[in-house]
Amino acid sequence: MQKKVFQLLVDNTSGVLSRISGLFSRRGYNIESITAGVTADPRFHRITIVATGDDQILEQIEKQVAKLVDIRDIRELKPDESVYRELALIKVKAAASERQGVISLAGIFRANIIDVASDSLIVEMTGDQSKIDAFLSLLEGYEILELARTGIAGLCRGSENVIHITE
Amino acid sequence: MIGADAIIKCLEAEGVEVVFGYPGVAICPFYNSILESDIKTVLIRTEQNAAHAASGMARLTGKPGVCAVTSGPGATNVITGIATAFADSIPLVCITGQVNSELLGSDVFQEADITGAVESFVKYSYLVKKVQDIPKIFKEAFYIANSGRKGPVLIDIPIDIQNATINNFHYPEEVSLRTYKPTVKGNMVQIKKVVKELEKAKRPIICAGGGVLLSEAEKELRAFAEAHKIPVVSTMMGIGVMPTKHPLYYGMVGNNGKAYANRAMNESDLLIMVGARVADRAISQPDLITQNKVLVHIDVDPAEIGKNAGPTIPLVGDAKHIFEDLLSAQDCECEHEDWIKTLDEYRISMEKKRTPNPAYVDPAAFITRLSEKMQDNGVYVADVGQNQIWSCGYHIVKDGKFLTSGGMGTMGYSIPAAMGAKLGDMSRQVIAVCGDGSFQMSMMELATIRQHNIPVKIIVLKNNYLGMVRQYQHFTYKDNYSVVDLSGSPDLEKLASAYDLPFFRLNDMNNMEEVLDAFLKEDESVLLECLIDPMDLV
Numbered sequence: 001m002q003k004k005v006f007q008l009l010v011d012n013t014s015g016v017l018s019r020i021s022g023l024f025s026r027r028g029y030n031i032e033s034i035t036a037g038v039t040a041d042p043r044f045h046r047i048t049i050v051a052t053g054d055d056q057i058l059e060q061i062e063k064q065v066a067k068l069v070d071i072r073d074i075r076e077l078k079p080d081e082s083v084y085r086e087l088a089l090i091k092v093k094a095a096a097s098e099r100q101g102v103i104s105l106a107g108i109f110r111a112n113i114i115d116v117a118s119d120s121l122i123v124e125m126t127g128d129q130s131k132i133d134a135f136l137s138l139l140e141g142y143e144i145l146e147l148a149r150t151g152i153a154g155l156c157r158g159s160e161n162v163i164h165i166t167e
Numbered sequence: 168m169i170g171a172d173a174i175i176k177c178l179e180a181e182g183v184e185v186v187f188g189y190p191g192v193a194i195c196p197f198y199n200s201i202l203e204s205d206i207k208t209v210l211i212r213t214e215q216n217a218a219h220a221a222s223g224m225a226r227l228t229g230k231p232g233v234c235a236v237t238s239g240p241g242a243t244n245v246i247t248g249i250a251t252a253f254a255d256s257i258p259l260v261c262i263t264g265q266v267n268s269e270l271l272g273s274d275v276f277q278e279a280d281i282t283g284a285v286e287s288f289v290k291y292s293y294l295v296k297k298v299q300d301i302p303k304i305f306k307e308a309f310y311i312a313n314s315g316r317k318g319p320v321l322i323d324i325p326i327d328i329q330n331a332t333i334n335n336f337h338y339p340e341e342v343s344l345r346t347y348k349p350t351v352k353g354n355m356v357q358i359k360k361v362v363k364e365l366e367k368a369k370r371p372i373i374c375a376g377g378g379v380l381l382s383e384a385e386k387e388l389r390a391f392a393e394a395h396k397i398p399v400v401s402t403m404m405g406i407g408v409m410p411t412k413h414p415l416y417y418g419m420v421g422n423n424g425k426a427y428a429n430r431a432m433n434e435s436d437l438l439i440m441v442g443a444r445v446a447d448r449a450i451s452q453p454d455l456i457t458q459n460k461v462l463v464h465i466d467v468d469p470a471e472i473g474k475n476a477g478p479t480i481p482l483v484g485d486a487k488h489i490f491e492d493l494l495s496a497q498d499c500e501c502e503h504e505d506w507i508k509t510l511d512e513y514r515i516s517m518e519k520k521r522t523p524n525p526a527y528v529d530p531a532a533f534i535t536r537l538s539e540k541m542q543d544n545g546v547y548v549a550d551v552g553q554n555q556i557w558s559c560g561y562h563i564v565k566d567g568k569f570l571t572s573g574g575m576g577t578m579g580y581s582i583p584a585a586m587g588a589k590l591g592d593m594s595r596q597v598i599a600v601c602g603d604g605s606f607q608m609s610m611m612e613l614a615t616i617r618q619h620n621i622p623v624k625i626i627v628l629k630n631n632y633l634g635m636v637r638q639y640q641h642f643t644y645k646d647n648y649s650v651v652d653l654s655g656s657p658d659l660e661k662l663a664s665a666y667d668l669p670f671f672r673l674n675d676m677n678n679m680e681e682v683l684d685a686f687l688k689e690d691e692s693v694l695l696e697c698l699i700d701p702m703d704l705v
Contacts, residue, residue: 063470
């Protein structure tokens, strides 16, 4: 099993996300995360998909997605040529006595404390998946009450591979 | 002008001549507006058959077939027909009425999320939200359905949009789709690689699928095969790419195909697969077609290439363009006399020997004789079941067409598809051949045939069993038959008389010649029942 990150540029039509996710579920492809948002040109959306499978499946994913009418472009974001970022919100159980420990760990990871309650706090952190995983493993001594991860968004480095949208 | 008028204008602009369908309240504005048009309407007796009829028509005219049904059950009934067309890449435009757009999502009477329900069986679908979008959507729908890898497109139109006023109707002359641009021209580098391999090959073969027919590339394929003496086999959907009796044609491959066709393909050293999916019924062991040979896979859909077998040379494009380019790119003298001689020997020694029961009609001999007597450009529509396998094995295509539901294997396809084919080209003889199971799945269309005087000829191979399943239970469950007995079926002679259709029956082979002649001579629609051995195997 391999993991690949795909970057899609899609027409901003109603139902485009369901067409893509429907394709994954009916063909039995594994999807690890999917994020979507509008691009600088409001007619288009950028979608980042992390998928797993063997080489043949990953090739099929790329071809089958490319075939959908609303898809302008799909390409792999190779790890060494791309940047990936994920946002995680982590609600940690921390009484007043434990609070400082969590805050200093967050500081090391350049994460922010965005909410403090009497017995918990919410940490916001951004990074690639391994950074977030590393932070979560350091929190093992604490109780994580809730965790929300967005899945990664990614872009290719440099200006060479930018798709210029033309009519 | 209202939305419904605009839809009719769009269909007229696309040259649509016939709409198959079934009205209901949600599509009534459309059926009211169509009265003002020259477009012929055919009231089908169940919605599934509207899509099958449109499919038969598309396969004759090369243009998308059109059907129009109402919301809710009308729309859900048409799904099987859409899925059948999708599996065989047949271009359709299906129009469904929908409830008032303000009520969408509130589960009102006859509301069904049809765009959601057909998502996996359509090339694309639209839910029309603004009346002004109608011209653009129809233009796109017809273009998407009939370009690249063809397929069905569904347009769902709420009744209030059909009734809304549209100003300045203008049908676009060109489609501008930012995201959809199918590749039709083959890459010249890849084409040159194919030519190089062909120069080296000792045992080349072409395996042609339905894509060759969809791209209307039969002439080009024949010219290419003849120029370089390359034998040709076909998949079920590819039957008709070459006349059956063409010296270079070696029949249908697959587990229901000719043994010599499979052997030819497996023993080749260069296999050119074109417009075929390498699907399980045609190629049961994909590794065999990649071993010890160069596999060239030509398809307009890049996703089909490498899906089931990894080719040596992938070649994306439309078969017609590619064969034209291949023909002009190559001028080598290719002779494969030894190879062709070997295949000719296989053809004789490996032909299946049947031992027909003389008490019944032998479907193999009957189908062969029928096709010899058919008009050269006649259309033979095979249904699904044992009858389909016999039709594939023994029908002789001359200059005509062979239609069937290959990918989905939808029983009941033949009669509505034959109706569509006939209306697509009234000059051709059209014959539907079905079993007594598949006949009963669409026999309500005898009324449509009667009402609209569609002179299709219908043959029912009757064995009182769901023969294909019975055969499977014979082999797999040691004759433990379960739910395959068709007792209770109607007397077809009485049925024909109820619909006022001429009727013939063949009990055995004795008077086949006279009965076939009389059957083929009828000008109007006619029913022929052939009693076949219930225990016969394909």
